[in-house]
Amino acid sequence: MTDLALRSVGLRKTYRTKGSPPVEALAGVTLEVRSGERVALLGRNGAGKTTFLRIASTLLRPTAGAVEIFGVDVDQHPERVRPYIAVVPQEGKPFFHLTPREQVYTYLRARGLSRETGKARAEAALEAMGLTDFADRLAITLSGGQRQRTMVATVLATEAPFLFLDEPTIGMDPFARRSVWASLRALSRRGSTIMLTTHYLDEADELSERLYIIDRGVVRVSGTSEELKRSVGGTLKVHMPGGAAEIERFRSFGRCVPDGTGLTVIAAPERLGELMGVAVAAHLTATVGPVTLEEAFLNVVGRSIDEE
Numbered sequence: 001m002t003d004l005a006l007r008s009v010g011l012r013k014t015y016r017t018k019g020s021p022p023v024e025a026l027a028g029v030t031l032e033v034r035s036g037e038r039v040a041l042l043g044r045n046g047a048g049k050t051t052f053l054r055i056a057s058t059l060l061r062p063t064a065g066a067v068e069i070f071g072v073d074v075d076q077h078p079e080r081v082r083p084y085i086a087v088v089p090q091e092g093k094p095f096f097h098l099t100p101r102e103q104v105y106t107y108l109r110a111r112g113l114s115r116e117t118g119k120a121r122a123e124a125a126l127e128a129m130g131l132t133d134f135a136d137r138l139a140i141t142l143s144g145g146q147r148q149r150t151m152v153a154t155v156l157a158t159e160a161p162f163l164f165l166d167e168p169t170i171g172m173d174p175f176a177r178r179s180v181w182a183s184l185r186a187l188s189r190r191g192s193t194i195m196l197t198t199h200y201l202d203e204a205d206e207l208s209e210r211l212y213i214i215d216r217g218v219v220r221v222s223g224t225s226e227e228l229k230r231s232v233g234g235t236l237k238v239h240m241p242g243g244a245a246e247i248e249r250f251r252s253f254g255r256c257v258p259d260g261t262g263l264t265v266i267a268a269p270e271r272l273g274e275l276m277g278v279a280v281a282a283h284l285t286a287t288v289g290p291v292t293l294e295e296a297f298l299n300v301v302g303r304s305i306d307e308e
């Protein structure tokens with residue numbers, strides 16, 4: 001094993017379907033994930049996130065380039081990689097004729113765990129995902145969020161060294177999402193490496209140590225959440241209703257984004273006092289808040305849309 005949990009070099013995927021034009025889903029993705037790291041792949045619908053995860057988790061073959069998991073090429077030796085990974089696929093569903101308890105336990109047994117370990121891990125994962133009350137109902141009778149929790153519980157219970165989760169918290173209520181975050185953090189503290197995708201940027205911010213923004217099959221930007229936020233040009237946003245008419249007064253403070261009659265300025269904290277002085281002089285009220293990952297994402301991907 002190496003210190004690198006995942007290494008992708010020039011990964012390309014072109015889908016070819018008869019009767020349909022080819023789709024270049026990945027156009028050369030190069031990235032690395034250190035052992036024990038939690039990373040999130042972000043990107044618009046169709047950016048290539050699921051394609052990347054499917055290739056990295058041995059479910060799909062690349063067109064070119066390579067991915068190694070713990071130093072083993074996934075395309076050449078999928079059978080050697082599989083014991084080290086577990087996957088929550090996008091839009092996966094539990095087996096409808098199994099209960100969550102059976103589903104989690106059966107999966108662990110299929111992965112070669114003993115009865116005792118299987119039982120103990122299944123109970124802990126069901127509990128962590130708040131499924132105890134539903135654990136003996138057939139999956140077909142569960143709500144959408146309960147089914148998704150079952151999928152996540154199944155994979156968490158493996159405690160695999162590398163977990164892939166494609167939109168794991170989709171459809172979950174805010175409490176369930178937080179349970180997932182807590183469980184993933186606990187697993188990563190114990191050494192598991194985690195790669196997830198999500199469209200919830202608060203989740204990405206909360207959970208991941210490193211973010212990759214993928215756009216049209218390539219990595220656009222990578223960094224910590226703080227780095228991405230700083231790349232927007234400041235760490236505070238100041239909103240002033242009615243400020244659009246006074247935009248010229250604020251240009252020197254940072255990026256100015258008018259919205260209707262209001263104005264948002266992305267500014268560095270050092271200049272906040274000065275900015276507020278200008279706002280008062282212009283008879284404007286201002287609310288100050290932190291720049292969120294959402295603004296950073298819109299900024300990065302928005303720029304690339306402009307270039308299209």
Ligand SMILES: Nc1ncnc2c1ncn2[C@@H]1O[C@H](COP(=O)(O)OP(=O)(O)OP(=O)(O)O)[C@@H](O)[C@H]1O
Pocket residue numbers: 015016017023024025043044045046047048049050051052090
């Ligand atoms: N089986 C397939 N056959 C042909 N094209 C596909 C197939 N799966 C995905 N694509 C195309 O490949 C591109 C990348 O899709 P992918 O599912 O990787 O995106 P994604 O980033 O996961 O999007 P989302 O956020 O919507 O889940 C898209 O243009 C998609 O239409």
Ligand SMILES: [Mg+2]
Pocket residue numbers: 049050051090166
């Ligand atoms: Mg996807």
